[in-house]
Amino acid sequence: MPVVPLKDILDRALAERYGVAAINIFNDLTLEGVLAAAVERNSPLIVQTSVKTVRSIGLDVLYGMWESMTAGIEVPVCLHLDHCPEREVITECLGRGWNSVLFDASRQPVEENLRQVIEVVAEARAVGAHVEGEIEAITGVEDGIGSDDVAQRQSLEVAVDFIERSGIDVFAPSIGNAHGVYVAEPTLDAQRVSDLVEATGVPVALHGGTGMTDEQFTDLIARGCAKVNISTGLKVAFMKANLEFLRGSEAANKWDPPSLFRDVRTTVVQLATGYIDKFGSAGKAW
Numbered sequence: 001m002p003v004v005p006l007k008d009i010l011d012r013a014l015a016e017r018y019g020v021a022a023i024n025i026f027n028d029l030t031l032e033g034v035l036a037a038a039v040e041r042n043s044p045l046i047v048q049t050s051v052k053t054v055r056s057i058g059l060d061v062l063y064g065m066w067e068s069m070t071a072g073i074e075v076p077v078c079l080h081l082d083h084c085p086e087r088e089v090i091t092e093c094l095g096r097g098w099n100s101v102l103f104d105a106s107r108q109p110v111e112e113n114l115r116q117v118i119e120v121v122a123e124a125r126a127v128g129a130h131v132e133g134e135i136e137a138i139t140g141v142e143d144g145i146g147s148d149d150v151a152q153r154q155s156l157e158v159a160v161d162f163i164e165r166s167g168i169d170v171f172a173p174s175i176g177n178a179h180g181v182y183v184a185e186p187t188l189d190a191q192r193v194s195d196l197v198e199a200t201g202v203p204v205a206l207h208g209g210t211g212m213t214d215e216q217f218t219d220l221i222a223r224g225c226a227k228v229n230i231s232t233g234l235k236v237a238f239m240k241a242n243l244e245f246l247r248g249s250e251a252a253n254k255w256d257p258p259s260l261f262r263d264v265r266t267t268v269v270q271l272a273t274g275y276i277d278k279f280g281s282a283g284k285a286w
């Protein structure tokens with residue numbers, strides 16, 4: 001079963017309490033590498049693209065890469081647009097074939113967010129796609145979107161009401177998590193995840209995965225974080241692997257791009273398989 005709806009992936013993960021890695025890719029090599037990791041581990045995978053990545057590669061080229069690299073793939077995968085505050089970009093991606101989107105109206109008042117997300121859910125449903133929603137901005141800047149200001153957290157009642165009335169398929173709460181590199185181990189409100197999942201039955205998306213401890217992942221996944229987002233970790237690993245290889249190229253005065261790509265790909269696959277193993281989704285393909 002190749003490309004499947006987000007909900008198919010997350011409902012199973014929530015029921016069995018494992019996490020599915022949702023990894024932000026940013027070029028052909030990282031896309032191919034994370035897909036290879038999912039195949040190697042026989043695991044479901046959510047591939048995420050930021051608005052910045054969509055813009056830098058171009059909608060058609062990026063979707064063309066996705067189509068050709070997932071043709072014949074035998075693990076469940078889906079293509080998700082991460083944090084997107086722009087309705088036009090959501091419409092473009094849904095129209096092109098993305099089967100999941102995060103409409104990020106978290107800087108808007110909850111009522112306005114709700115009004116718009118209901119429209120986004122209807123738009124997504126019309127093409128068989130699913131929607132992630134959020135009402136509290138996740139601290140930190142992710143590919144140009146967001147802010148380092150700590151967002152105000154809404155009450156459980158407001159969050160539950162938003163989830164129920166919006167019809168979203170996955171909810172991204174603020175629990176003390178942040179995008180980017182944590183300066184100190186974050187203090188996370190894990191109980192909030194349990195409360196939300198218990199009240200709604202809707203899976204939670206854990207943002208800011210890079211830098212969390214194994215214990216935090218295990219605990220949060222057991223509480224219902226079925227989608228676990230990783231972005232910064234891949235960017236850092238990718239850049240460092242390139243740097244290290246290029247330093248060697250310079251020292252040896254040997255310049256062979258395919259060797260660079262092969263080397264960096266190994267790092268990408270290792271990083272993705274590491275998260276898949278940690279989140280418990282290895283062997284969970286169907």
Ligand code: 13P
Binds near residue numbers: 181
């Ligand atoms: P990190 O960059 O901290 O891994 O967070 C990823 C994320 O939540 C993407 O939305």
